[in-house]
Amino acid sequence: MLTETQVKTAGWGNTEVQALRARALAFFEEKGLPEVKNELYKYSNIQRLFTENGFRETELKTATDTLSLPELPFATSGTLVLYNGVFQPALSVLPAGVEVQAAGTILNGSLAAQTFALPEPDAVKALALATASEGVALLIGENVQVAKPLLVFSYTDVEDASSLASLHVLTAGKNASASVLMLHAHAAEKRFFAQQVWQYFTAEGAALRVYDMQNEGPESYTINHFSALQAANSTFSLTTSSTGSAFMRNNVRAEHAGEGCHTELNGLFMPSEGQHIDNRTFVGHMFPNCTSDELYKGIAAANGKGVFNGKVYVARDAQKTNAYQSNKNVLLSREATINSKPELEIYADDVKCSHGSTTGQLDEQSIFYMQARGIRQAEARKLLLLAFANDVFERIPDMELRAFFETEAGQRFAALYRSR
Amino acid sequence: MLTIKNLHASINGKEILKGINLEIAAGEVHAIMGPNGSGKSTLSSVLAGKEDYEITQGEVIFRGKDLLELSPEERAGEGIFLAFQYPVEIPGVSMTNFMRTAVNEVREYRGLDALDAKAFLALSKEKQALVELDKKLAGRSVNEGFSGGEKKRNEIYQMAMLNPYLSILDETDSGLDIDALRIVSEGVNKLKSAENAFLVITHYQRLLDYIVPDFVHVLYDGRIVKTGPKELALELEDKGYDHIKKEVEA
Ligand SMILES: Nc1ncnc2c1ncn2[C@@H]1O[C@H](COP(=O)(O)OP(=O)(O)OP(=O)(O)O)[C@@H](O)[C@H]1O
Ligand SMILES: [Mg+2]
Numbered sequence: 001m002l003t004e005t006q007v008k009t010a011g012w013g014n015t016e017v018q019a020l021r022a023r024a025l026a027f028f029e030e031k032g033l034p035e036v037k038n039e040l041y042k043y044s045n046i047q048r049l050f051t052e053n054g055f056r057e058t059e060l061k062t063a064t065d066t067l068s069l070p071e072l073p074f075a076t077s078g079t080l081v082l083y084n085g086v087f088q089p090a091l092s093v094l095p096a097g098v099e100v101q102a103a104g105t106i107l108n109g110s111l112a113a114q115t116f117a118l119p120e121p122d123a124v125k126a127l128a129l130a131t132a133s134e135g136v137a138l139l140i141g142e143n144v145q146v147a148k149p150l151l152v153f154s155y156t157d158v159e160d161a162s163s164l165a166s167l168h169v170l171t172a173g174k175n176a177s178a179s180v181l182m183l184h185a186h187a188a189e190k191r192f193f194a195q196q197v198w199q200y201f202t203a204e205g206a207a208l209r210v211y212d213m214q215n216e217g218p219e220s221y222t223i224n225h226f227s228a229l230q231a232a233n234s235t236f237s238l239t240t241s242s243t244g245s246a247f248m249r250n251n252v253r254a255e256h257a258g259e260g261c262h263t264e265l266n267g268l269f270m271p272s273e274g275q276h277i278d279n280r281t282f283v284g285h286m287f288p289n290c291t292s293d294e295l296y297k298g299i300a301a302a303n304g305k306g307v308f309n310g311k312v313y314v315a316r317d318a319q320k321t322n323a324y325q326s327n328k329n330v331l332l333s334r335e336a337t338i339n340s341k342p343e344l345e346i347y348a349d350d351v352k353c354s355h356g357s358t359t360g361q362l363d364e365q366s367i368f369y370m371q372a373r374g375i376r377q378a379e380a381r382k383l384l385l386l387a388f389a390n391d392v393f394e395r396i397p398d399m400e401l402r403a404f405f406e407t408e409a410g411q412r413f414a415a416l417y418r419s420r
Numbered sequence: 421m422l423t424i425k426n427l428h429a430s431i432n433g434k435e436i437l438k439g440i441n442l443e444i445a446a447g448e449v450h451a452i453m454g455p456n457g458s459g460k461s462t463l464s465s466v467l468a469g470k471e472d473y474e475i476t477q478g479e480v481i482f483r484g485k486d487l488l489e490l491s492p493e494e495r496a497g498e499g500i501f502l503a504f505q506y507p508v509e510i511p512g513v514s515m516t517n518f519m520r521t522a523v524n525e526v527r528e529y530r531g532l533d534a535l536d537a538k539a540f541l542a543l544s545k546e547k548q549a550l551v552e553l554d555k556k557l558a559g560r561s562v563n564e565g566f567s568g569g570e571k572k573r574n575e576i577y578q579m580a581m582l583n584p585y586l587s588i589l590d591e592t593d594s595g596l597d598i599d600a601l602r603i604v605s606e607g608v609n610k611l612k613s614a615e616n617a618f619l620v621i622t623h624y625q626r627l628l629d630y631i632v633p634d635f636v637h638v639l640y641d642g643r644i645v646k647t648g649p650k651e652l653a654l655e656l657e658d659k660g661y662d663h664i665k666k667e668v669e670a
Contacts, residue, residue, distance in 0.1 A: 363508075365508045366508050366510045366513075368468075368470055368492060368508075369507070369510065370510070370518070370522070371469070371493045372468045372469070372492050372493075372496055372501075373518070373522035373525075373526075373578060373582065374493050374496035374522050374523075374526035374529060374582065375493060375521055375522050375525050376493050379521065379525065383513050383517070383518070386512075387511065387512025387513045387561075390512050391512075
């Protein structure tokens with residue numbers, strides 16, 4: 001299905017990286033795509049995905065000069081454009097203090113080892129690592145404060161049934177602070193299987209907030225690998241809003257490499273007709289005095305399928321850990337399903353950890369109450385869904401971004417009831 | 421304004437309303453009294469359009485329209501308002517957002533332009549003052565954590581905002597302290613006009629001292645078994661329902 005040629009041809013002059021990629025390929029070739037009995041992909045049938053869609057390597061276009069960029073209702077600090085995973089310098093504008101290089105230029109030694117590590121036997125990630133084209137290294141300088149979000153726009157423009165992958169690195173320098181908004185779009189009517197690997201390094205005291213608006217069309221079959229390695233006293237947060245794609249899997253991993261770290265993972269996932277949205281998270285508390293807070297909310301409509309599988313790991317030395325995890329779901333139809341599997345694995349004794357998971361339905365009494373006040377049923381349901389989703393939005397400190405995500409969700413909720 | 425003819429309604433196959441007949445004209449106040457479980461709230465829910473009930477017989481005409489054909493929101497648009505016996509808490513939906521949506525949905529139904537934020541605020545202030553509703557409640561989620569009395573005032577505030585033709589007050593007096601009862605009743609009386617009507621469900625004469633009914637009906641076992649002038653309420657308070665039950669069963 002995938003040949004070694006791509007490993008050799010997709011950029012990457014760095015020989016250290018070449019060796020790591022070859023290792024990843026060997027791993028993938030040994031394991032193959034995961035079967036459903038594989039715990040990591042228990043609810044996502046990757047093998048069937050490939051056989052049904054016939055995804056394969058194709059020749060990828062790597063440059064464009066005719067891309068129209070999304071128009072946003074607020075100012076950004078800059079734009080970084082990726083086309084089939086490849087950086088487009090002519091279309092990109094970067095804020096002061098932020099630099100772009102080819103990913104391979106900074107991936108040496110421990111950074112390379114960390115980026116290409118497979119802490120879990122995940123052959124899907126191995127495939128992504130082995131076949132990824134060389135993406136960007138976004139370097140946010142020490143003490144740099146990027147006030148407005150930096151837009152990362154990635155556009156997929158491939159032959160039907162193409163499989164592609166790209167790997168990107170983002171480092172936030174000491175005491176830097178920045179937020180990144182990721183938006184996606186693609187050519188119409190061409191199915192594709194895309195994997196994006198994003199490796200984040202937050203240096204001491206840095207604060208990085210990443211927002212991913214996952215609202216692509218039904219041609220998209222996407223697996224994201226978001227991994228953060230946090231130095232002492234750094235903050236990493238990731239917020240995903242998943243309304244699009246036929247298949248979406250977010251592999252999220254945050255690990256602490258020093259004391260005083262804070263990790264926040266927020267997700268709103270809304271699978272509807274024919275959609276499958278799977279979130280797998282791992283928070284690794286390896287050092288004392290760190291906190292993590294995780295909130296995933298699922299709303300499944302029609303025959304939509306959602307998954308939340310979150311693991312919080314607290315190492316023996318990670319005393320005074322505060323770790324919270326919550327997954328709440330609403331099912332809007334009988335055919336909708338959400339599988340929730342929260343996991344705590346704790347080896348330290350002086351910790352505060354909690355996790356919880358609930359799945360319910362919209363409250364019919366509330367709907368009738370609103371209708372009795374003249375509010376149309378569809379509007380009443382939309383208000384209740386926005387109320388349900390609200391605590392995810394409340395975790396977005398930037399009010400413009402918050403409104404942006406809220407509007408997107410509101411449109412999705414309105415569309416749910418229009419189509420009936 | 422409202423004509424109910426031989427209305428039968430069941431829930432889960434159990435008949436609750438067993439042939440209700442009632443005629444309410446504009447400008448009138450009707451009181452319904454009756455023992456617990458006799459079907460008073462069921463009647464108000466059926467009129468407001470709650471779908472849990474199956475209407476097995478009868479008809480309801482409201483201002484020339486077949487009410488039973490309409491969805492709850494259409495009924496609200498036509499001018500039916502139900503002040504709930506147990507107002508529902510809706511966490512996460514702010515009172516302001518809820519009320520503004522409701523007012524503008526009803527206005528749209530009635531062919532009126534939406535109120536802008538300023539006009540809405542002015543109207544809202546005026547109606548809050550009418551029932552002396554604490555302004556702070558507007559910033560909270562609908563009914564969430566409201567005291568029993570606050571919930572009931574909030575119902576009447578909503579009624580005032582939506583300007584209905586027929587208001588059904590289901591035990592609005594329960595949960596109100598003596599002062600609040602007077603305030604809320606005075607608010608209702610100010611809203612009374614020759615164009616609108618009220619159906620007041622209560623267990624106590626006290627409320628009817630303030631909101632004086634033109635007719636008092638006794639609902640028992642799913643039927644209106646007795647109708648009389650306002651003095652009937654006094655008589656019931658005095659004697660209870662036993663003699664009526666006996667009459668019916670005889
Ligand atoms: N979902 C239901 N399933 C079965 N019976 C029901 C249901 N809802 C209501 N009932 C029954 O219908 C009857 C009438 O109830 P309703 O609430 O209309 O009484 P009410 O006259 O308003 O009483 P109260 O004075 O206590 O408020 C009661 O016997 C009640 O138990
Ligand atoms: Mg009742």
